[in-house]
Amino acid sequence: MNQPEIIKLQKFLQAKFSNPNIDVRPRPKLDDSVEVYIGDESVGLIHLDDEDGDKSYIFNMSILDIDLEDID
Numbered sequence: 001m002n003q004p005e006i007i008k009l010q011k012f013l014q015a016k017f018s019n020p021n022i023d024v025r026p027r028p029k030l031d032d033s034v035e036v037y038i039g040d041e042s043v044g045l046i047h048l049d050d051e052d053g054d055k056s057y058i059f060n061m062s063i064l065d066i067d068l069e070d071i072d
Helices: 001-016
Strands: 022-027 032-036 041-049 056-060
Touching: 001 022, 001 032
Parallel strands: none
Antiparallel strands: 022 032, 032 041, 041 056
C-alpha cells in the first residue's frame, strides 16, 4: 500500500471509531498490509485485497482470551 492509501485508511478508522489515537503504519518489507496501532499497542492488521480489479481492505483484529479476563 502506498502512503496516500495508508493516510486514508488511518483517517477512516479515526473517524469510524471516534479515536484520533489510531495510527496506521506500514510493515517493513511488506506492501500488501499495514499495522493498526492505538497508542503504542498493535491492535490489528489491514490487508489489501485487489482481486479482479475490485479493491477492498480487510481489517483483522485478534482478541486473546487473556485480554478478556479483566472485563466484567
